[in-house]
Amino acid sequence: MSESGHSQPGMYGPGRRRRRRRERDPGMPGQNLSGPGRERRDGSEESLGPTLQKTPIILAKPPGERSKPSQTGAPSSSSSSASVEKPIVLIKSREEGKPALPVDGAAQAPGITAKVEKEGQRPTQPVYQIQNRGMASAAPSGSVDPVIGQAKLLPPEKMKHSIKLVDEQMNWCDSAMEYLLDQTDMLVVGVIGLQGTGKSTVMSLLSANTPEEDQRSYVFRTQSQEIKERGGNQSSGIDFFITQERIIFLDTQPILSPSILDHLINNDRKLPPEYNLPHTYVEMQSLQVAAFLFTVCHVVLVVQDWFTDLSLYRFLQTAEMLKPSTPSTSHESSGSSGADEGSEYYPHIVFLQNRSRRDDFCPRTLKKMHSVIDKLMMHSHLKYKGNLSMLDCNIFPGLPRDYLGTEVNLFLLPVMDSEGDEARAGSGAPLFSLLPGYRGHPSFTSLVSKLRSQVLSMSRSQLSHTILTEKNWFHYAARIWEGVKKSSALSEYSRLLS
Numbered sequence: 001m002s003e004s005g006h007s008q009p010g011m012y013g014p015g016r017r018r019r020r021r022r023e024r025d026p027g028m029p030g031q032n033l034s035g036p037g038r039e040r041r042d043g044s045e046e047s048l049g050p051t052l053q054k055t056p057i058i059l060a061k062p063p064g065e066r067s068k069p070s071q072t073g074a075p076s077s078s079s080s081s082a083s084v085e086k087p088i089v090l091i092k093s094r095e096e097g098k099p100a101l102p103v104d105g106a107a108q109a110p111g112i113t114a115k116v117e118k119e120g121q122r123p124t125q126p127v128y129q130i131q132n133r134g135m136a137s138a139a140p141s142g143s144v145d146p147v148i149g150q151a152k153l154l155p156p157e158k159m160k161h162s163i164k165l166v167d168e169q170m171n172w173c174d175s176a177m178e179y180l181l182d183q184t185d186m187l188v189v190g191v192i193g194l195q196g197t198g199k200s201t202v203m204s205l206l207s208a209n210t211p212e213e214d215q216r217s218y219v220f221r222t223q224s225q226e227i228k229e230r231g232g233n234q235s236s237g238i239d240f241f242i243t244q245e246r247i248i249f250l251d252t253q254p255i256l257s258p259s260i261l262d263h264l265i266n267n268d269r270k271l272p273p274e275y276n277l278p279h280t281y282v283e284m285q286s287l288q289v290a291a292f293l294f295t296v297c298h299v300v301l302v303v304q305d306w307f308t309d310l311s312l313y314r315f316l317q318t319a320e321m322l323k324p325s326t327p328s329t330s331h332e333s334s335g336s337s338g339a340d341e342g343s344e345y346y347p348h349i350v351f352l353q354n355r356s357r358r359d360d361f362c363p364r365t366l367k368k369m370h371s372v373i374d375k376l377m378m379h380s381h382l383k384y385k386g387n388l389s390m391l392d393c394n395i396f397p398g399l400p401r402d403y404l405g406t407e408v409n410l411f412l413l414p415v416m417d418s419e420g421d422e423a424r425a426g427s428g429a430p431l432f433s434l435l436p437g438y439r440g441h442p443s444f445t446s447l448v449s450k451l452r453s454q455v456l457s458m459s460r461s462q463l464s465h466t467i468l469t470e471k472n473w474f475h476y477a478a479r480i481w482e483g484v485k486k487s488s489a490l491s492e493y494s495r496l497l498s
Contacts (some may be wrong), residue, residue, distance in 0.1 A: 101289050158206075159241055162220050162251065165477075168236035170285065170485065172478050176240045180470035187460055188248045188473070190293035193253035193303035194312065196223065198354045201416070202303060207249045207451050209242055211416060211445050220251045233259045238289065246470070247456060250293065254288035255315060274446040274491060276498045284494050288484050290319035294382070295326070295484075296477045298460050299348045305355045305369040307369055313376045320346075320380060322489050324480060326464055343465070348383045348458050349409065352451075358440035363396055365413070367404050384408050387458050393450040395442060411451050416444050 157179060164173045189206070194200045204218035205211065215222050219241050223234045239251040253260070263269070264278040275281040293300050304312065326345045351373055359365055377384045388409040391399060441447070462468075468476055484490065 009220075016427075020438070052436050066487050109260075142237045158244060159219070162239040162241040162249075164237060165240035165250065166238040166289075166481065168253075170237065170288070172481055173322060176242075177471065177474055179242050180474055182244070182469045182471055183246070184469050186246045186248060186473065187456060187458075187472050188250065188297045189299045189301065189455065190250040190252065190297040191301040191303060192252055192255055192290055192293060193301075194309070195230075195257045195259060197254075197305045197415075199254070199301075199303050200235055200251050202301065202352065202354065202413070203241075203249050203251045206455065207243055207247065207450050220249075231259055233257050234318075236260075238292075242470075245456075248470075248473075250297065252293070253285075255290065255308075256283060256311075257286075260285075275494060280494055280497045283497065284490060286315070287322055287490065287493070288317050290315070291323045291487075291490075292481055292484050294319060294323045294347055295345070295480050296307050296463060296473070297347050298463070299350060299455055299458055300382075301350050301352050301455075303352045303354055307353060307354075307360070308372065309375075316349075316377075316382070317380060320382060320485065324483050324487060325417075327479075344381070345461065345463060346381045346383055348387050350388055350455065351384070351408065351410045353410065353412045355415050356441075358414075360412055361395075361441040363399060363403065366390070366396075366410075370404050370408050370410055372408065373408045373410060377408070381449065392454070395450075396448075398472075411447075412441075413445050413447055413451065414439070414441055 040145050159179060165176055167173055189203075191199045191203055200220040200222050201215070201218070202219045204222070208219050209217070220239055221234055223232075227234055233254050235251055235253045237253055241249045242249070243249075261278055261282045264271070264281065271278065271281050275284065302312070302316070325345065353360065353369070360369070374385070385406065385408045388411060389407055390396070390411060391401065391404070391407075463473070464476060466472075
């Protein structure tokens with residue numbers, strides 16, 4: 001009883017004395033003895049208010065300090081570290097237009113509250129938005145999938161003008177790679193022709209332009225008046241353009257060009273060591289371009305503005321002879337020559353008669369033209385017939401299908417200046433000036449539209465033994481171009497010319 005009697009005054013007596021002393025003199029030295037009591041009282045008073053304001057401060061400590069309580073074995077360290085790891089949920093995307101979680105409503109997720117109060121100045125971004133920050137300016141709002149965190153498939157960039165595939169020094173360029181996709185539904189159209197026949201104009205009209213537009217805005221640059229007057233050539237090397245419909249157009253420099261030969265002679269350009277004469281170098285350049293197109297194109301247009309030049313057909317036969325063979329898929333298939341010969345690739349070839357006169361649209365004249373081309377190309381493996389017909393365009397109504405006999409891929413385009421033709425046709429009949437003049441053929445615009453629909457609807461044969469995507473075609477074409485430049489057959493042919 002004495003011990004219990006002594007213990008009761010020790011427990012309650014001093015506490016009552018300390019309270020009386022604080023009430024009498026709050027600045028007495030005994031005030032420091034009341035620290036624990038005061039802290040307990042302060043804690044009890046603060047517990048009455050909301051505790052969400054100071055909880056994030058405890059959870060937002062640096063990782064080094066947060067790991068210290070776990071070493072002491074405190075039981076609350078595991079729960080606090082588990083709550084600290086909860087900000088990982090911020091990687092999930094927030095729905096567009098949904099406001100961020102307010103601090104007052106964060107009692108269910110204290111980790112998120114800590115993260116928001118820690119950063120404070122800027123809202124939290126999902127991880128994929130930080131990685132794709134450079135794409136955000138180009139992609140419209142809402143183009144990012146919030147589920148998988150990846151940008152949606154955007155349409156490819158639209159080309160506004162052609163770029164170089166092969167420069168004027170006959171070197172391969174890689175700038176076209178950025179416009180190509182990993183898809184196989186494509187068509188490659190190339191063009192060859194003599195100087196000044198209108199190759200670039202035709203390719204621009206087939207790809208992206210209309211006859212009503214200014215020629216200075218065409219995707220393939222046409223000859224200016226100055227270049228026409230001095231007899232120069234506009235295109236050099238091979239130009240590349242791809243449309244939104246995934247049609248690749250290749251415009252080339254003129255074959256057997258006298259302006260290129262004149263430039264080599266007058267400017268004293270050094271020839272490669274394997275060529276001795278300038279005209280040999282010009283001819284070999286033309287053969288390299290033609291052999292390249294015969295290997296990597298589905299359709300090759302041969303443009304001429306008068307009918308016809310026999311040297312052009314000799315050139316086509318020579319380029320076909322020197323065309324590199326289609327690469328085989330394995331070394332085993334290259335052992336049998338019969339299999340290679342049967343699987344050799346040859347493109348469709350279309351003879352385009354540009355700037356045709358009114359007499360050329362006469363059915364009898366047209367029949368003779370078809371017969372001449374068929375006889376000149378009868379020994380060729382190029383697909384020069386059965387894929388394009390002017391009779392299907394309803395240009396010659398009433399003609400039977402068998403009128404032309406052996407119909408080849410020949411198409412006629414009149415002079416582009418149709419208004420001048422109408423003025424000349426109507427000048428002899430002033431009484432009927434209000435009526436359109438008789439031209440003997442449809443308008444240039446309608447014929448270009450019919451030509452485009454027929455060329456782009458041609459069958460797309462497999463260029464190699466494997467199916468090529470656009471990017472694979474680019475690498476395949478680069479390999480073919482390097483093979484053409486180093487071809488032993490072309491080197492032997494140039495040696496025979498010199």
